[in-house]
Every structure is written in structure tokens, then in C-alpha cells.
Amino acid sequence: MSENWEKVLVTPVFHRAELAKFLLAEHEIEAVVLNKKDSNYVVFGSCEVYVPTKDAILARIILDNEISIG
Numbered sequence: 279m280s281e282n283w284e285k286v287l288v289t290p291v292f293h294r295a296e297l298a299k300f301l302l303a304e305h306e307i308e309a310v311v312l313n314k315k316d317s318n319y320v321v322f323g324s325c326e327v328y329v330p331t332k333d334a335i336l337a338r339i340i341l342d343n344e345i346s347i348g
Contacts, residue, residue: 287326
């Protein structure tokens with residue numbers, strides 16, 4: 279990702295990353311999911327959620343306060 283984006287969540291479960299993206303969108307924070315899972319062996323790798331650097335602190339607070347995202 280570019281230097282204007284910051285990672286706010288890493289999870290091995292793709293749907294948790296998508297849920298975090300949806301949750302952040304509800305708070306008008308743009309988010310991108312980067313799927314780093316191995317295409318042959320889906321048990322390897324993780325998904326990362328990135329937000330613009332200016333929104334990173336607020337995004338972490340929102341995600342930390344949500345149950346079942348972590």
C-alpha cells in the first residue's frame with residue numbers, strides 16, 4: 279500500500295476483514311481489504327484492512343470497541 283494508508287487490522291478470516299470494512303464504511307471511513315491468503319492453501323496467510331493514515335486512530339478505536347471483529 280502507499281505511504282498514505284495504514285494497516286488497522288490483520289485477521290486470518292476473510293469475512294472478518296470484510297465485516298470490518300463494512301463497519302468502517304458506516305462511520306464514513308474508507309477501507310481496503312488486502313487478501314494475502316495463499317490461493318492453493320487457504321489456511322496460510324491473512325487478510326489486512328487498510329485505511330487512510332488520517333483515519334487510522336479513529337478506525338482502531340471503532341474496531342477495538344466492536345465484539346467479534348478481533
